[in-house]
Amino acid sequence: MRLAFREALRSFRRAPLLSALSVTTIAFAIFVVGLFGLVALNLNRALREVEKRVEVVAYLMRGTPVEVVTVAIGDVERFPEVADVTYVTEDQALARAQKELVELQGVFDDLVSNPLPASLEVRLKPGFRDSDHLRDVAERLRGFRFVEDVRYGRDWVIKLDRIRDLTAIGMLVIGGAFAAASVVIIGTTIRMAVFQRSREIAIMRLVGATDGFIRLPFLLEGSLKGALGGTFALGLTYVAYVAFDRMLLRAQFFNPAEAVVFVVFGFALGFSASLAAVSRHLKSVRPA
Amino acid sequence: MIRFRNVFKAYPKGSLALKDLTFHIRKGEFAFLTGHSGAGKSTVLKLIFAEELATSGSVQVSGYHLASMSTRDIPKLRRRLGIVFQDFRLLEDRTAEENIAFTLEVTGARSSVIEPKVTRVLAQVGLAAKALAYPRELSGGEQQRVAIARALVNDPFVILADEPTGNLDERATRGVFQLLRDINANGTAVLMATHDLDLVRGTPFRTLELQDGGLVYDSAVDRPAAETES
Numbered sequence: 436m437r438l439a440f441r442e443a444l445r446s447f448r449r450a451p452l453l454s455a456l457s458v459t460t461i462a463f464a465i466f467v468v469g470l471f472g473l474v475a476l477n478l479n480r481a482l483r484e485v486e487k488r489v490e491v492v493a494y495l496m497r498g499t500p501v502e503v504v505t506v507a508i509g510d511v512e513r514f515p516e517v518a519d520v521t522y523v524t525e526d527q528a529l530a531r532a533q534k535e536l537v538e539l540q541g542v543f544d545d546l547v548s549n550p551l552p553a554s555l556e557v558r559l560k561p562g563f564r565d566s567d568h569l570r571d572v573a574e575r576l577r578g579f580r581f582v583e584d585v586r587y588g589r590d591w592v593i594k595l596d597r598i599r600d601l602t603a604i605g606m607l608v609i610g611g612a613f614a615a616a617s618v619v620i621i622g623t624t625i626r627m628a629v630f631q632r633s634r635e636i637a638i639m640r641l642v643g644a645t646d647g648f649i650r651l652p653f654l655l656e657g658s659l660k661g662a663l664g665g666t667f668a669l670g671l672t673y674v675a676y677v678a679f680d681r682m683l684l685r686a687q688f689f690n691p692a693e694a695v696v697f698v699v700f701g702f703a704l705g706f707s708a709s710l711a712a713v714s715r716h717l718k719s720v721r722p723a
Numbered sequence: 724m725i726r727f728r729n730v731f732k733a734y735p736k737g738s739l740a741l742k743d744l745t746f747h748i749r750k751g752e753f754a755f756l757t758g759h760s761g762a763g764k765s766t767v768l769k770l771i772f773a774e775e776l777a778t779s780g781s782v783q784v785s786g787y788h789l790a791s792m793s794t795r796d797i798p799k800l801r802r803r804l805g806i807v808f809q810d811f812r813l814l815e816d817r818t819a820e821e822n823i824a825f826t827l828e829v830t831g832a833r834s835s836v837i838e839p840k841v842t843r844v845l846a847q848v849g850l851a852a853k854a855l856a857y858p859r860e861l862s863g864g865e866q867q868r869v870a871i872a873r874a875l876v877n878d879p880f881v882i883l884a885d886e887p888t889g890n891l892d893e894r895a896t897r898g899v900f901q902l903l904r905d906i907n908a909n910g911t912a913v914l915m916a917t918h919d920l921d922l923v924r925g926t927p928f929r930t931l932e933l934q935d936g937g938l939v940y941d942s943a944v945d946r947p948a949a950e951t952e953s
């Protein structure tokens with residue numbers, strides 16, 4: 436193992452240009468995936484912000500006693516989908532309307548009695564904020580005797596569902612395509628490194644080195660290059676993020692755990708690409 | 724020790740490189756393998772160190788049946804052989820010493836074991852003073868000596884040499900040949916492919932001559948009784 440490590444380092448020293456090239460290639464490949472990840476991440480967070488506003492409003496019949504409402508709130512809060520329930524009394528509804536609809540101030544002043552019903556505003560837990568769950572909850576709320584009507588922005592929520600699905604699919608397709616491209620690019624650079632050392636490999640085999648022994652320095656080299664490339668990619672992505680955040684829109688960066696994924700991803704890419712390249716090479720020189 | 728029985732070798736999309744080859748190299752023997760270019764000398768050696776597989780017939784090397792041998796055993800076999808080529812095949816970015824040590828490192832030997840062995844074989848080939856030289860700093864003859872030292876360091880039972888003097892001048896050729904004779908005198912068998920008939924002539928060693936892949940002459944054929952299993 437120590438020997439393999441030494442051999443891996445030797446190849447860095449011997450072919451600094453090719454090594455730098457592979458690391459840079461890996462870095463840029465992962466950088467592109469990282470940028471996309473960053474967009475997806477921020478899109479997702481924005482989406483979740485919007486989702487928070489998803490709520491079901493149950494309008495109560497005029498004159499429903501507060502005690503009844505209190506019991507009902509307890510029941511609704513026990514729905515598995517429900518995050519919280521807010522009781523808006525008739526007076527509160529009017530106050531809110533007056534504040535929000537300033538243009539109609541005069542109309543409110545002329546009112547003799549409050550035309551606005553009391554309501555329960557039900558917000559759902561994350562993960563339940565889609566149209567199917569909303570419909571379920573709305574159905575159940577309609578079952579209460581004192582509930583007059585239930586409203587939720589159905590069309591709007593369906594649109595939200597669609598955006599969510601599209602981002603997920605887009606993320607998978609584009610991210611997957613870039614990841615696949617980077618695997619190919621990394622595979623090529625590692626194959627170049629293997630090819631450059633085919634003479635050495637031939638000599639190693641001649642003096643009785645096992646395939647495992649021959650592979651090890653390449654795997655180490657590939658993994659190291661991959662991890663290094665991943666680290667650079669993380670740096671590049673961070674620079675891109677800072678630029679975007681300062682000049683265009685407030686955005687969010689990956690948390691530390693997500694950032695580590697860059698390095699791990701690079702490592703895994705480097706490892707698998709070099710494994711494939713070396714194994715293929717060894718197989719091609721084996722007697723039939 | 725090395726036994727060919729009715730060996731045929733056809734390369735993919737090539738004609739027959741070896742035809743019905745049967746011979747036996749005994750333990751500690753020195754034998755020349757001669758023949759015109761393309762006669763199949765290198766192919767015979769490649770079959771012995773399992774670089775190629777015989778198309779039919781059996782090749783047996785020190786108890787290994789090469790046809791049925793698993794690829795995982797090939798390194799084990801090669802560690803018991805010393806292989807030398809016309810073009811030396813040294814690693815350019817390593818010193819003489821490192822080239823030789825590499826052979827042992829590959830087997831997982833400790834450096835405490837490696838060092839004395841490397842020193843010993845370097846002295847044996849007369850290059851103790853050039854231990855730290857890189858191949859490009861050595862003459863062809865010296866490079867071949869390093870290659871022979873590398874072949875020796877695993878204490879092989881046979882040295883397989885494919886035209887080891889092919890790139891060397893007269894003087895260096897004599898030197899390398901003498902070295903191989905000395906090694907043989909210490910008990911290691913040598914199978915040397917060459918088309919340098921001057922070298923072969925006037926030596927007491929066995930000669931196997933190939934022609935178009937067939938054995939046309941074996942100087943040991945007069946005394947087949949001496950061929951025993953080893």
Ligand SMILES: Nc1ncnc2c1ncn2[C@@H]1O[C@H](COP(=O)(O)OP(=O)(O)OP(=O)(O)O)[C@@H](O)[C@H]1O
Nearest residue numbers: 734735737740758759760761762763764765766767
């Ligand atoms: N890898 C190969 N693929 C196809 N044909 C091959 C291959 N290696 C050798 N041959 C053919 O097999 C025959 C024997 O070749 P071989 O190298 O054993 O000859 P040789 O006696 O060593 O010749 P030389 O003295 O020129 O080295 C030749 O006809 C050659 O063209």
Ligand SMILES: [Mg+2]
Nearest residue numbers: 764765766885
């Ligand atoms: Mg040849």
